[in-house]
Amino acid sequence: MGNADLRSLAALSDVSFDDLGGSVVAVDAHNWLYRYLTTTVKFTSESKYTTSDGEEVANLIGVVQGLPKFFEHDLTPVFVFDGAVTDLKDDEVEKRREQREKYESELEAAREAGDSTRVAKLDSRTQRLTDTIVDTTRDLLELLDVPIVDAPAEGEGQASVMARRGDVDYVGTEDYDALLFGAPMTLRQITSKGDPELMDFAATLERHDLSWEQLVDAAILMGTDFNEGISGIGPKTAVKDLHEHGDLYAVLEARGEHIDHADRIRDLFLDPAVTDDYEIPDSIEPDIDAARAFVTEQWEVDADEVARGFERIDDSVVQTGLDRWA
Amino acid sequence: MFNAIVSADTLQATLDSVSVLVDECKIHLEEDGLEIRAVDPANVGMVDLRLDAAAFESYETDGGLIGVNLSRLEDIAGMADAGQLVHLDLDEETRKLHISIDGLEYTLALIDPDSIRQEPDLPDLDLSANIVIEGKDIDRSVTAADMVSDHIALGVDATEELFYVDAEGDTDDVHLELTRDDLIDLTPGDAHSLFSLDYLKNMNKAIPKDAEVEMELGEEFPVKMHFSFAEGQGRVTYMLAPRIQSE
Numbered sequence: 087m088g089n090a091d092l093r094s095l096a097a098l099s100d101v102s103f104d105d106l107g108g109s110v111v112a113v114d115a116h117n118w119l120y121r122y123l124t125t126t127v128k129f130t131s132e133s134k135y136t137t138s139d140g141e142e143v144a145n146l147i148g149v150v151q152g153l154p155k156f157f158e159h160d161l162t163p164v165f166v167f168d169g170a171v172t173d174l175k176d177d178e179v180e181k182r183r184e185q186r187e188k189y190e191s192e193l194e195a196a197r198e199a200g201d202s203t204r205v206a207k208l209d210s211r212t213q214r215l216t217d218t219i220v221d222t223t224r225d226l227l228e229l230l231d232v233p234i235v236d237a238p239a240e241g242e243g244q245a246s247v248m249a250r251r252g253d254v255d256y257v258g259t260e261d262y263d264a265l266l267f268g269a270p271m272t273l274r275q276i277t278s279k280g281d282p283e284l285m286d287f288a289a290t291l292e293r294h295d296l297s298w299e300q301l302v303d304a305a306i307l308m309g310t311d312f313n314e315g316i317s318g319i320g321p322k323t324a325v326k327d328l329h330e331h332g333d334l335y336a337v338l339e340a341r342g343e344h345i346d347h348a349d350r351i352r353d354l355f356l357d358p359a360v361t362d363d364y365e366i367p368d369s370i371e372p373d374i375d376a377a378r379a380f381v382t383e384q385w386e387v388d389a390d391e392v393a394r395g396f397e398r399i400d401d402s403v404v405q406t407g408l409d410r411w412a
Numbered sequence: 413m414f415n416a417i418v419s420a421d422t423l424q425a426t427l428d429s430v431s432v433l434v435d436e437c438k439i440h441l442e443e444d445g446l447e448i449r450a451v452d453p454a455n456v457g458m459v460d461l462r463l464d465a466a467a468f469e470s471y472e473t474d475g476g477l478i479g480v481n482l483s484r485l486e487d488i489a490g491m492a493d494a495g496q497l498v499h500l501d502l503d504e505e506t507r508k509l510h511i512s513i514d515g516l517e518y519t520l521a522l523i524d525p526d527s528i529r530q531e532p533d534l535p536d537l538d539l540s541a542n543i544v545i546e547g548k549d550i551d552r553s554v555t556a557a558d559m560v561s562d563h564i565a566l567g568v569d570a571t572e573e574l575f576y577v578d579a580e581g582d583t584d585d586v587h588l589e590l591t592r593d594d595l596i597d598l599t600p601g602d603a604h605s606l607f608s609l610d611y612l613k614n615m616n617k618a619i620p621k622d623a624e625v626e627m628e629l630g631e632e633f634p635v636k637m638h639f640s641f642a643e644g645q646g647r648v649t650y651m652l653a654p655r656i657q658s659e
Contacts, residue, residue, distance in 0.1 A: 158562075279562070354618045405655050406656055408458055411653070
């Protein structure tokens with residue numbers, strides 16, 4: 087997950103969906119799904135998305151509710167899925183697993199105590215991306231003709247490089263790490279109502295007078311998914327130290343500190359493992375009937391839960407200009 | 413030649429009605445009043461405004477066309493208290509507008525009208541339904557719809573003789589119905605069109621809550637909204653293009 091300290095460095099501004107029409111957005115699929123899972127689960131009762139075999143497929147509701155937002159604003163989403171977990175990230179994954187186990191045992195206790203508010207809250211936190219969730223999401227996206235890219239490693243790194251190459255216009259993720267991967271323009275809050283937030287890479291560097299390498303160095307000093315930061319270094323200190331000493335190694339030397347695998351962490355951001363194996367289609371032609379059958383028949387999701395979403399995908403509308411009526 | 417005195421509220425209302433769509437506009441100085449017509453850069457929303465000479469304390473011109481930066485002029489007008497008078501005097505030689513408010517002198521550099529986006533033609537539309545509604549009911553509809561969605565549907569059910577508003581979000585919905593009794597007037601005809609709330613919210617800001625707004629609607633057609641300000645001596649028409657089913 088991203089580093090909240092990065093937010094205070096990032097150049098952010100609100101942008102209207104109406105100004106984004108016609109763009110292609112490389113969406114960090116895991117990040118996006120996670121958002122929808124937590125909200126879907128919060129608002130919907132478990133029986134509506136659990137199959138008779140006890141398989142939870144709330145993700146399907148999430149996909150059907152989340153995609154209209156792209157289509158209605160004339161955006162083409164490209165979903166980028168994570169590949170293998172980077173081994174340096176094991177600690178973080180382990181930590182999240184432990185956290186989840188803690189929530190799960192609390193959830194059990196809340197259920198026994200009959201505390202339904204607490205249950206709902208914890209339920210949303212214990213959502214994990216199971217193999218079924220990832221597989222059924224991919225199947226549904228394929229039926230809806232939404233392009234999928236398989237990243238060799240981090241989905242966010244892959245999406246960022248696609249944006250750097252100019253193959254897509256924006257990266258879509260809540261994670262501030264997109265800045266470290268050098269994504270020129272990142273859209274945040276694409277899952278929530280209202281305007282998305284635009285994170286501008288060049289403006290961020292300019293604001294702090296940093297190079298890309300220095301921004302990554304600042305993040306490493308503050309702490310990333312792959313390392314603990316140096317205690318006492320926040321955004322201000324990190325930027326100041328880098329202005330004074332030039333790079334991560336000089337800062338560490340001046341402070342008498344050490345960070346394991348610093349070289350590798352830097353490279354993970356500056357030169358992530360990516361693939362060229364993807365295609366961006368000109369237009370998307372969803373097979374709504376097949377998608378609906380997949381969700382409601384094969385995976386037994388309550389038809390009412392997804393009726394609205396499919397209707398919205400089917401009815402995607404675009405803004406017209408007044409000249410059309412002149 | 414242009415020399416006029418106008419109350420600050422009237423000037424502000426005039427500028428606000430236009431600045432919700434554009435940053436710069438052309439002002440036509442006619443012998444019987446001012447005229448402004450502008451369309452936003454995306455060609456989605458249009459404003460057509462007229463302020464009669466009678467709305468001014470004094471008004472003299474032999475005609476002309478000036479280009480102004482609206483936010484600059486709004487800032488200056490904002491320096492005046494509501495009831496205060498603003499004196500506007502055009503210097504033809506320097507192409508500057510001298511503005512004085514109770515001893516405060518401001519010289520505003522004008523913009524070359526040719527550099528401002530061309531004024532649109534007002535499309536002549538035959539819209540099936542006509543509603544006269546209070547400004548506060550538009551405000552209520554827009555505010556509620558904005559809580560759940562980025563779009564708002566406006567429609568008229570000719571059989572039931574009612575005007576309705578619909579907004580559908582990811583999870584929540586808003587629906588509002590106003591019958592003939594809730595409206596000032598209704599000429600029914602089937603109508604239903606979807607609009608961007610971004611635009612409608614901005615237009616709503618400029619519509620006085622106590623105004624009688626005449627709304628013309630059609631099936632997947634632009635909406636027209638007409639209202640008066642400055643005690644009927646100023647008139648605004650907004651037109652907004654709909655969002656329609658993509659092909």
